[in-house]
Amino acid sequence: xxxxxxxxxxxxxxxxxxxxxxxxxxxxxxxxxxxxxxxxxxxxxxxxxxxxxxxxxxxxxxxxxxxxxxxxxxxxxxxxxxxxxxxxxxxxxxxxxxxxxxxxxxxxxxxxxxxxxxxxxxxxxxxxxxxxxxxxxxxxxxxxxxxxxxxxxxxxxxxxxxxxxxxxxxxxxxxxxxxxxxxxxxxxxxxxxxxxxxxxxxxxxxxxxxxxxxxxxxxxxxxxxxxxxxxxxxxxxxxxxxxxxxxxxxxxxxxxxxxxxxxxxxxxxxxxxxxxxxxxxxxxxxxxxxxxxxxxxxxxxxxxxxxxxxxxxxxxxxxxxxxxxxxxxxxxxxxxxxxxxxxxxxxxxxxxxxxxxxxxxxxxxxxxxxxxxxxxxxxxxxxxxxxxxxxxxxxxxxxxxxxxxxxxxxxxxxxxxxxxxxxxxxxxxxxxxxxxxxx
Amino acid sequence: xxxxxxxxxxxxxxxxxxxxxxxxxxxxxxxxxxxxxxxxxxxxxxxxxxxxxxxxxxxxxxxxxxxxxxxxxxxxxxxxxxxxxxxxxxxxxxxxxxxxxxxxxxxxxxxxxxxxxxxxxxxxxxxxxxxxxxxxxxxxxxxxxxxxxxxxxxxxxxxxxxxx
Numbered sequence: 001x002x003x004x005x006x007x008x009x010x011x012x013x014x015x016x017x018x019x020x021x022x023x024x025x026x027x028x029x030x031x032x033x034x035x036x037x038x039x040x041x042x043x044x045x046x047x048x049x050x051x052x053x054x055x056x057x058x059x060x061x062x063x064x065x066x067x068x069x070x071x072x073x074x075x076x077x078x079x080x081x082x083x084x085x086x087x088x089x090x091x092x093x094x095x096x097x098x099x100x101x102x103x104x105x106x107x108x109x110x111x112x113x114x115x116x117x118x119x120x121x122x123x124x125x126x127x128x129x130x131x132x133x134x135x136x137x138x139x140x141x142x143x144x145x146x147x148x149x150x151x152x153x154x155x156x157x158x159x160x161x162x163x164x165x166x167x168x169x170x171x172x173x174x175x176x177x178x179x180x181x182x183x184x185x186x187x188x189x190x191x192x193x194x195x196x197x198x199x200x201x202x203x204x205x206x207x208x209x210x211x212x213x214x215x216x217x218x219x220x221x222x223x224x225x226x227x228x229x230x231x232x233x234x235x236x237x238x239x240x241x242x243x244x245x246x247x248x249x250x251x252x253x254x255x256x257x258x259x260x261x262x263x264x265x266x267x268x269x270x271x272x273x274x275x276x277x278x279x280x281x282x283x284x285x286x287x288x289x290x291x292x293x294x295x296x297x298x299x300x301x302x303x304x305x306x307x308x309x310x311x312x313x314x315x316x317x318x319x320x321x322x323x324x325x326x327x328x329x330x331x332x333x334x335x336x337x338x339x340x341x342x343x344x345x346x347x348x349x350x351x352x353x354x355x356x357x358x359x360x361x362x363x364x365x366x367x368x369x370x371x372x373x374x375x376x377x378x379x380x381x382x383x384x385x386x387x388x389x390x391x392x393x394x395x396x397x398x399x400x401x402x403x404x405x406x407x408x409x410x411x412x413x414x415x416x417x418x419x420x421x422x423x424x425x426x427x428x429x430x431x432x433x434x435x436x437x438x439x
Numbered sequence: 440x441x442x443x444x445x446x447x448x449x450x451x452x453x454x455x456x457x458x459x460x461x462x463x464x465x466x467x468x469x470x471x472x473x474x475x476x477x478x479x480x481x482x483x484x485x486x487x488x489x490x491x492x493x494x495x496x497x498x499x500x501x502x503x504x505x506x507x508x509x510x511x512x513x514x515x516x517x518x519x520x521x522x523x524x525x526x527x528x529x530x531x532x533x534x535x536x537x538x539x540x541x542x543x544x545x546x547x548x549x550x551x552x553x554x555x556x557x558x559x560x561x562x563x564x565x566x567x568x569x570x571x572x573x574x575x576x577x578x579x580x581x582x583x584x585x586x587x588x589x590x591x592x593x594x595x596x597x598x599x600x601x602x603x
Contacts, residue, residue, distance in 0.1 A: 268542075
């Protein structure tokens with residue numbers, strides 16, 4: 001059979017396994033993306049361990065496997081990242097960003113920079129070059145709020161002050177995590193790079209912000225099948241090309257296009273169609289492809305284990321410290337008297353713990369850093385292994401930590417419910433007594 | 440008048456002329472509880488959410504299909520990158536007021552546009568209702584229900600007959 005047949009087979013099997021893996025992991029109330037990664041890992045290691053010949057599963061990475069089919073699979077996965085970011089931005093509530101309060105802002109900024117700086121220095125101390133160490137730090141910056149929201153909902157604390165602040169911090173957190181990767185992969189001097197970044201955000205974020213409305217109105221006038229979607233995706237790819245050309249980070253263009261479109265009702269209406277392309281094909285393929293990049297033989301070298309341990313520790317401690325301290329110094333806007341109280345410390349700790357999970361943005365940043373050359377091919381397997389491990393650790397550790405941190409609130413809610421129940425029973429008994437007395 | 444002429448006339452009608460007016464539109468304030476929203480949606484396909492009835496500042500719209508997200512438990516929703524907008528609409532997830540559930544990005548149309556313009560926009564965005572606004576103020580609506588009613592009225596008044 002021809003090589004293209006096996007590529008089609010690999011895409012087909014990847015999508016089917018991705019959805020099955022997703023469903024299995026979701027059943028355990030964990031992010032489905034983990035299931036997609038695990039399925040990819042299984043597929044990839046069938047090749048790495050010599051069980052399946054590489055030409056039958058052309059989705060694995062590594063210099064010895066490169067051919068036209070793996071290049072096509074790489075491109076498809078890259079389109080998956082672009083769509084993931086586009087859809088994420090399109091679903092963003094810009095008003096939420098505008099409403100981000102002081103506590104959420106300060107804690108988000110520190111929650112992003114503390115783990116970044118900790119990892120940067122730790123990896124440099126381990127012997128990694130500065131640029132690579134910085135890229136490693138960027139992987140730890142963005143929180144995946146989904147899991148936190150789910151756990152907080154289960155615990156009934158999402159509407160609390162901490163829950164609301166965590167939610168409003170999530171948009172800025174994603175934005176910073178996605179933007180910072182430019183500094184890892186961008187080439188040229190810091191001054192030149194900064195100028196390019198400013199120019200890019202002026203074009204895509206300021207000028208386009210005002211033009212997007214006219215562009216969509218123009219697209220509306222083209223009475224062709226899916227004309228508006230096609231025009232929007234076309235512009236998204238132009239932005240992605242600009243970002244790829246300037247910083248080797250196409251995702252920035254896709255993200256900015258999604259963000260600017262999200263302010264328009266017409267843009268929001270494109271979501272269902274774009275979602276069908278993204279979550280039906282490209283995004284799951286990206287996650288399987290990423291999972292398939294993890295060659296388990298990497299754990300034969302202790303470097304990979306050490307890197308995974310260091311990054312997992314910083315992922316948890318760095319976020320709790322950074323975001324927690326950020327929330328603490330603002331004293332939740334209640335003034336100096338509140339600063340040294342136990343309540344301030346505890347709420348800040350809750351805020352910090354809520355920011356621990358990482359998933360999609362870490363993977364996106366990882367792929368951008370590898371493709372952009374910030375993480376060289378020789379170190380890529382170690383970083384892939386470390387990233388998948390710190391993602392798993394952060395996702396598994398968050399629910400029990402949140403339950404512990406919100407123990408008092410949960411007890412309070414339980415006591416209130418029990419009191420309400422007792423009150424209702426008492427009222428019913430009295431009514432029965434009354435009825436019996438009347439008889 | 441035959442049906443073609445009736446339809447031509449129907450297509451050229453200005454939306455301002457078929458606007459039912461605020462008093463007959465389903466409107467709730469953003470602080471209304473979800474029970475009043477659900478009661479309205481028993482008989483209507485959508486409900487407009489305004490800041491308050493005095494200002495009529497449009498906050499959003501809750502459509503019939505949005506009720507699915509409202510009634511589903513939070514765990515039935517998927518969490519992905521970006522906002523968890525659908526999840527936040529779940530009653531069990533904490534949504535309590537109309538403002539929590541309303542879709543804030545509302546498709547609008549100018550009241551001086553025609554019925555044909557409205558139909559084209561509805562088809563393009565797969566929506567059955569468009570708001571008419573004056574600045575941020577809700578002044579009217581055009582929906583499939585209104586359009587059907589208007590067409591039937593036009594046919595009845597003109598005495599047009601369906602030709603097979």
